[in-house]
Amino acid sequence: MGEAASNEPVVGPGSRFEGTLAFRGEARVEGEVEGAVLARGRLHVAPGAVVRANIEADELVVAGVVEGDVVAPRRVALLAGARLLGDVRTGSLVLADGAVLEGRCEMLTGLSARR
Numbered sequence: 001m002g003e004a005a006s007n008e009p010v011v012g013p014g015s016r017f018e019g020t021l022a023f024r025g026e027a028r029v030e031g032e033v034e035g036a037v038l039a040r041g042r043l044h045v046a047p048g049a050v051v052r053a054n055i056e057a058d059e060l061v062v063a064g065v066v067e068g069d070v071v072a073p074r075r076v077a078l079l080a081g082a083r084l085l086g087d088v089r090t091g092s093l094v095l096a097d098g099a100v101l102e103g104r105c106e107m108l109t110g111l112s113a114r115r
Helices: 110-114
Strands: 002-004 009-011 016-029 032-045 050-056 059-062 065-067 070-072 075-078 083-085 088-090 093-095 100-102 105-107
Parallel strands (some): 002 016, 009 016, 083 100
C-alpha cells in the first residue's frame, strides 16, 4: 500500500480511478473513484468528488458524493452538501445541516468500534 502525505490528493480533480484504492495515513479524493477503498487512516472526499465504492477506513469525511456502504469504526462526518447513498457502520456519526444520508446506520460500540 502506498503512503499518502497529509491532504495529498490520491485522485486529483478531473481524474478517474477504477479498482481497489488502498492506503495508510490520510488521503483526499478530488476526482472520481469506482471500485473499493481500503484505508488504515482518514479518507476525505472533497466537494465535487464522486466515490462509487464500498469504503473501509478508520475515519471518513465527505463533502462530495459517496455511493456505497461504509465501515469506519472511528468516525463518519458528512459536511454541508455531502451525499452518502449506502449503509454506514461507525463509532461516531456527524451530519451537518444540508448533508444527506440515504441508507441504514449502525453505531459501533465497545469492541466492535475497535475493529
